Amino acid sequence: xxxxxxxxxxVICKSGTSVKIECRSLDFQATTMFWYRQFPKKSxxxxxxxxxxxxxxYEQGVEKDKFLINHASLTLSTLTxxxxxxxxxxxxxxxxxxxxxxxxxxxxxxRLTVV
Amino acid sequence: xxxxxxxxxxxxxFEEAPVELRCNYSSSVSVYLFWYVQYPNxxxxxxxxxxxxxxxxxxxxxxxxxFNKSQTSFxxxxxxxxxxxxxxxxxxxxxxxxxxxxxQGTRLTINP
Numbered sequence: 001x002x003x004x005x006x007x008x009x010x011v012i013c014k015s016g017t018s019v020k021i022e023c024r025s026l027d028f029q030a031t032t033m034f035w036y037r038q039f040p041k042k043s044x045x046x047x048x049x050x051x052x053x054x055x056x057x058y059e060q061g062v063e064k065d066k067f068l069i070n071h072a073s074l075t076l077s078t079l080t081x082x083x084x085x086x087x088x089x090x091x092x093x094x095x096x097x098x099x100x101x102x103x104x105x106x107x108x109x110x111r112l113t114v115v
Numbered sequence: 116x117x118x119x120x121x122x123x124x125x126x127x128x129f130e131e132a133p134v135e136l137r138c139n140y141s142s143s144v145s146v147y148l149f150w151y152v153q154y155p156n157x158x159x160x161x162x163x164x165x166x167x168x169x170x171x172x173x174x175x176x177x178x179x180x181x182f183n184k185s186q187t188s189f190x191x192x193x194x195x196x197x198x199x200x201x202x203x204x205x206x207x208x209x210x211x212x213x214x215x216x217x218x219q220g221t222r223l224t225i226n227p
Contacts, residue, residue: 006158034214043205043219044159093158095215104149104215108158 002028004096006107013084013114021079021110023094029074030096034104035067038091050077084114117142117208121218129226130198136191136221138180138206148189149207149215150180159205165189201225 003026013019023033032051036044048064050056050071058064066088068080077096081088094107122137140146147166151159163174170182180191189206206218 044217046214049214103161103164106151106159109156111156
């Protein structure tokens, strides 16, 4: 079945630094990838939609300059949290959409802690 | 725009009892419906989905959900739950190959 690999699973960084999270589709080509943020005991909030080779579409209220998304190939999308602050601490989850699979496959998530 | 409402934030049940997790959606067009399960500190795993065809869909671990267009519902059911079913369950909807919109989630707790 479709598998999405997300790395790292956990990261702790200092305030003011940048962190990159990778999302790879291992056995299918993902035309579209999604990035979600999940607060403790809350639902998933869509941050942005990225299509291979084009700029990401950000949801209202999400700072595009702070959360940089790159989707350079059909198997890799990255989310970079720039100048991270403690309030950026959260669980970030990526999802890949494959037309062939007709479904959404989720990564295992990244727990970001900014200290 | 579509939206999803999960009416119960928490559902405690005893082991081997039946359970129903409720999900209602709103959309002006045809939708695809999904149930995902999330274990602590993990991503989401697809439990089952409705794309078209039979309105009753089943998962391999005993869960089932029925798409009811007139009531705009997609409730998840299991006739007999196990301790290992303890998790967070999310209902989601998409309009074609578009973004998924999630409900607020329901925490299912199974008590021995």
